[in-house]
Amino acid sequence: MLLDFFPSRRLTIYLAKMFALRIIAVLAMLVLVLLMLDLLGKTGDILAVEGNGDAEIWKYASLRLPQLASRFLPYSVLLATIITLAGLNQNSEVIAMKAAGLSAHQILAPLLLSGLVVSVISFGFNERVVTRANATLSAWEGVDFAQVPDDPATRSNVYFNDGRDVLMAASASGTAEDTVFTGVTFYERDDNGMIVRQINADSARFADPGWELQNASAFSVARAQTQEIDELTIAQGVTLGQVELGRVNPDAETLPQLSRSIAALQSSGRRTDELEAKWWHKISGPLSAMLMPLLGAVAGFGLARSGNLFVRAIFGMALGFAYFVVDNAALAMGSFGGYPPLLAAWAPFFLFLLVGETVLIRTEE
Template sequence: MLDRRTLRRLFVPSRTLARYMVRMHLGRFFGILIGLTAVLQMLDLLATSDEIMAAEGANWVSLLSYVSMRAPQLISQFVPFTALLATLLTLATLNQHSEVVVMKASGLSAHRILLPLGIASFIIAASHFLFNETVVVKANADLEYWQDNGYAVDLPPSAGPSGRVWIKEHKTVVLVEAVSQIRNRVVLDKVSLFERDDKGKLEAMVHADFAWYQDGRWTLHEVRRFDAGTHEMTIHPSQPWDLETRPERFQALTVKPDHVSFPKLWQSMQELKKDGLPTARLMASFLQKMAGPASSLLMPLLAAVAAFGVHRAGNLVIRVVFGMALGFSFFVADNFMLAMGEFGVAPPFLAAWAPFFLFLVVGYAVIFHTEEGRLPRKAKKLQEKPIAGE
C-alpha cells in the first residue's frame, strides 16, 4: 500500500517546484488584477462622476462611497479573465526560459507540470466564491439602491428586497409596487386589489398605501375601495386583509440573484416551489454562482498551449494568441448560455455548466494534440527512419 508521502509525490513530485510555480502565478494574478481594476474603476468613475456630484450635498465622500461599491463588482467580473492572463504569462515565461524543457527532461508529464497552476487556480476559485458571497452581493444591492435614489446623500439603509409583484389569490389579482422588511415585519407598499366575479368581470378596485403582516394576518392601511357596479368610493384608515399568501412568498418573488447569498437564494427557490411557481430562472443563476468562480480552474488547460513547444521563430507568440483565443471563446460561450438560461431557453444545469465541460474537453484535446500525442508520433518516425550505413 502506498504511504502518504509516496502518494503525494505521484501528484506533486517537488514541493519546491510547486511553491515556485504557485507563487509565480499568484504574483502575476494579483498584479494584473490590481492594475486592471484600477484602470477600469478610473474610467467608470469618470463616466458617472457627474451624476454622483449632481446630488444635493454630494462631495468627495460620495465618490469614495461609489468606488467602495463598484470596485467589488469589477474585481468579481474580471477574476476569470485575469486568471487567464496570469496563466498565459506564467507559462510563456517558463517556456521562454527553457524551464519547461528542464521539467520535461526530469520526467514530468504535461499534467504534472500544470498541476501547481491548478492548485493556484483552485485557491483563486475558492477565494472568488467567498468574495462573491460576503462582499459582492451586498455591494450589488447597496449600489443599485443608491442609484435608484439618484445617489442621494444621507440615504437611509435599504429595507430589503423591492420590486413589483403580481399574484393571483382566488378570484382577486394583487399588485404590489414594492416589498420591504422593517425589523421582523414585512411591508408591502402601494397595494392594488382587482376583485373579479366568477366570470372574470371586474367588481371592485381596492388601493392601499401599504400593508403589513403581523400576528399571523395581513392588514391594509389607508384603504380606498371603488365599487365598479355602484361607482361608490369608500375610505377606511385600515382593514383586515384575508390573504393566504405568506410574507416569504413576496420576498421570494422579489429576490435578485446578484443581491443575495448562496443559501438565501436556495431558500427563496424552496419558497417558490411550495407554491408551485417556476424556479428555472433562479436555478440558472444559482448554479452560475458556482460555475462562475469554477471557470478559473479551466485557465491552466486553456493556456497550456503556451507552455509546450519551442519558442523560436515567433512560435511562442502564436501559442499565446491561440491560448487567449480559447479563453475568450469560453467567456463568450459562458455569457451566451447564461443568457439562454435566464430567458428559459436552455435548462439551468446546461446553461451554467455546459461551457465549462465543453472547454474542459477542448483543453485536454489541445494538450494531447500538441504535447502528449506528439511523442508517440516522433517515436514512430524515428523507428521508421533508416539508420545511416545500413
Template sequence: MINLQFFPSREIAFYTVKLFVTRSLAVLVALVLILMTLDLLGESGKILKVEGNGDAELWRYVMLRLPLLAARFLPFSVLLGTLIAFAGLNQHSEVIAMKAAGISAHQILAPLIVASLAIAGLTFVFNETVVVNSARAVTAWSDNDYGPVPADSAISSNVWVRHGGDLVRARYIGGTGARFHAEKLTIYEREGGILARIVEAERAVPEGAGWTLSNVRIYDAEMNLVRRQPQIRALAGVEPEQFTLARTDPDLVDFFTLRERIAQMERAGRPTAEAEPGLWHKISSPLSTLLMPLLAAVAAFGLARSGHVLLRATIGMALGFAYFVADNFSLAMGNVGAYPPIIAAWAPFLLFLLIGETVLIQSEE
C-alpha cells in the first residue's frame, strides 16, 4: 500500500534530518578548519610584518575570516553531508526498508528539504548580519597591508572618484550624513592630461559646496617641491554620494543597503550591472542548500549490492560541482550585463532544480 502523506513517520523524519544535519555540520567544521589553517599560513607573514602586530592580530584575522569561509562553503558542505548520509542509508539497506513500507523517494527527501529551508533562512540572516561586516573589515584591513584601520562600522576602502580631469582616491570612507568623512585622501590634479600636483590629506570632511582637508601635504610636480598646510578647501562640487556609489561591492553591504544604493545609482544615471545581480544572488545563494539533498539523492536509491554506490555518489558530487560552476558563470555574465540580473541570479537554481528532480525520478525507477 502506497503512503500518500507528504512526510514519512515522525521517527523516520527526525532520524534522517539528524543524519543530514550532523554530517553536514561535521563536513563544514572540517573544511573550515583546514582552509582557515592554509589561509592563515599564507597571510600570517604579512600580518606579523607590520610593526606592533602580534598574536592578537592573528586571532583577529581568524575571527574575521571564519564567517566568510563558513558562508562560502556551507552549500558544498551540505552536499557532501547529504551524500555521506545517503550512502550510509543505502549500504545498510535502510532506504530499501523505507520503500518497502510504502515511502516514496520524495517522502524520504521531504524532511531534508524542510531542514534545508531552515538552514537557508539562518544563512541569509548570518550573511546579512555577520558576514558582510567581517568582509568589510577584513577587506579594509588587507587593503591597508594589515596596518591600523580607522574604527568605523560603515567603512569602505580604496575608493576612486573622477572629478573633471582629476583623480581622487580615498583609502577609507565612513559615516553617514553629517558624520561622513574620508581618511587618507589623495587628489591627483592633472593639466592637459599631465600630472601637475598631488594633494594628500589625512582627513577630508564635506562642508558646503566643497571639502575641508586636514593635515595636507602638496607636491608640485612643476616646481618639484613639497608644501604642508594644516587645512585647505578643495573638491568643489564633489558630493559624498560619488564616493559611496563609486564602489558598490555586493559582498560588503547588506541586502537593504545594497537595494538603497542601487536606487541611488539609478537616480544618478550610473550603471547597476554589477550590483543588481548581486542583490538577487543574496537570496538565491542561501537557497542553494535546498538543491543539495535533491542533487545528492542519486546516492540513496538503487541497490547497494550492485556495487554502484560510489559511482552514484560521484555523480551526485559532480552535479553539485556543476551547479557551483554554473552559478559563478551566470553571476559573472550578469555583472558584465550579458544576462539580465534576475536570470543571472536564478537561472542556475531553476535549471539544477529540474535536473535534480529528473535524476531523482530516474533513480527511483
C-alpha cells in the first residue's frame, strides 16, 4: 500500500476538489485586491491623457489581470495548501487517514497531482495570454497611455551608450537595417563626463557603421551657439545588435519567439545569458505550483491540540516564501552572469524539492 500513491479513488477526488476550490478562492482574492490597489495608482495617469475614459481603465484592468494571475498563482497554491491541510488536521481527518494506513506521501499525492495540473495550465496560460498582455501593456505604457503606435515593434524613450557619449531617441521603429530613430538627441561628453556638444535631429537611420542624422542641429556648450548641420553620422559604436537586444522583452515573447531572438543575438556575438535564463524559467516557473504542496505540507501533520498547528503553518509559509526569494535571487545572478542560465532557472526548484522531501520524511515518515 505504501507504493500506491492513490489507494482510494474517492479520497483522491475529495482532496483534489477541496484543494482546487481553495486555490481558485485564494487566487481570486489576491488578484482582485492587488488589481484594485494597482488601479488606484494608475487611474490618474490613464485619465490624464486627453480622450481616455472608462473604456481605457477597463482596458488596463483586462491587461493587468493576466499578469497578476500568472505572478501570484504559485503563492495561491501555497496558501491553499496550508489552508487545506490545516483544516484537515484541525478536524482530525489527517489522523483518520493515517489510522487507515496512509502515509504522508499518499495524503499529499492528490495535492501534488493537482499542483501538476495547475502547472500545465499555468504554462499554457502564460504562453497564450500573458505574453500578449505583456506586449500590449508594455507598448501602451511606453507612450504614457496615449495612442499605441500601429507598428508593434515601435519602442519609446530608448537610449544607448557609445563609449562616453549617449544616444537617445523618442521612438525606435522598424527592424534590422530598416530601424529608424525619431526625436534624436546625441550628447558628446569629455573625459570627465561633462557634455561638450548636444546634437538634435528629427530622425536617424542606420549607416553601417553609425547613424545618419536628418535635419540636425548642434549646440556647443563652450561657445553657447547652435549650428545647423546638413548631414552627420554619429554613434558608430551603437550597432544593430544593441538595438535588437534592447528590443527583446522575454516576458512578452513565447518560447519559440524567444528562441529565435536568442539565436539572432548569438549570431551577432551578443551576450544572451539573461535571455537564456528567462527561457528556462518559462518552464521551471510554472512548475513551482507543483512544488508548493510539498513545502506547505508541514502544516497538515502533527497533533492539532498540541498547540503547534499555528507554528507549523507559519513554518510552511516561510518555507514556501523562501523558495520565491531564492528563485528571484538565482534568476538575478543568472542575468548578471554569476550562474549559468540552466542552473539559475532550475537550481532553486530542485533545492527546495529536496528540502521539502527531507522535512516531510524526517517529521512524518
